[in-house]
Amino acid sequence: xxxxxxxxxxxxxxxxxxxxxxxxxxxxxxxxxxxxxxxxxxxxxxxxxxxxxxxxxxxxxxxxxxxxxxxxxxxxxxxxxxxxxxxxxxxxxxxxxxxxxxxxxxxxxxxxxxxxxxxxxxxxxxxxxxxxxxxxxxxxxxxxxxxxxxxxxxxxxxxxxxx
Numbered sequence: 001x002x003x004x005x006x007x008x009x010x011x012x013x014x015x016x017x018x019x020x021x022x023x024x025x026x027x028x029x030x031x032x033x034x035x036x037x038x039x040x041x042x043x044x045x046x047x048x049x050x051x052x053x054x055x056x057x058x059x060x061x062x063x064x065x066x067x068x069x070x071x072x073x074x075x076x077x078x079x080x081x082x083x084x085x086x087x088x089x090x091x092x093x094x095x096x097x098x099x100x101x102x103x104x105x106x107x108x109x110x111x112x113x114x115x116x117x118x119x120x121x122x123x124x125x126x127x128x129x130x131x132x133x134x135x136x137x138x139x140x141x142x143x144x145x146x147x148x149x150x151x152x153x154x155x156x157x158x159x160x161x162x163x
Contacts, residue, residue, distance in 0.1 A: 015124040023074035028084035030067040036060070037148060041141030042157040043133050048072030049157075050080055052141050063087045063095055068138065075131050079122055080138035086116055092146050099143045106132045 032055035040051045050070035057064050066084040071077075083102075087095055102119065104110035106126050112119045125135045144158040 015121050018118075018121045019074055019078040022078035022081040026068075026077060026081040028067050028081050029069065031069065032065045032067045037145040039141050039145035039148065040157045041137050041144075042159050043072070043076065043137045044159060045130070046073055046076065046134050048076040048134055048137050050076070050138055050141060052080070052084075052138065052145055054142075054145050061091055063090050063092070066142070072137070073131075073134050075122075075125055075134040076137050079125075079135045082119055082122065083138050083142065086119055087142070095146055096143060099139045102139045103136060106136055 032053040034055060035053045036056040037054035038051065039054075040049070042049050048070070049072065050068050052066060052068050054063060055065040056062065066087045068080045068084060070080075086098065090098065098112075098116070098119075101110050101112060102122070105112070105120070105123055108126050111123060122135050125131050141158050
């Protein structure tokens, strides 16, 4: 049997399907229990607003869970849901490396390895520069949450307007 080769059109359709599925039925909506980090993010150009909560392991050096609340376009909601799933079990250092890799992917400069290939579904967004901020919002917000101290005030919003 010959291996099936996916055409670019079929691949684009698959990406769009995954984005729509995650938008309609997110798996990580809610609030972690307990909440060790909380950060809000806003994308003024599209109106996306999210609030991330992060639960850390007992040692405080690994992400046990990430959940989100908020509203936004399909791209921002799919991105945050995929990101929340990918972050479980990651060290804070690994998480920050993944943030950088995602931002590089949005510039067409990187992609995720096989173990995290679900995140590559967002690569198609890079073809639409105006939508990159939508995909990046949750990643900026997570970075701010990780870099914040446990006692910091997260009442302010992280904005990616100057991206």
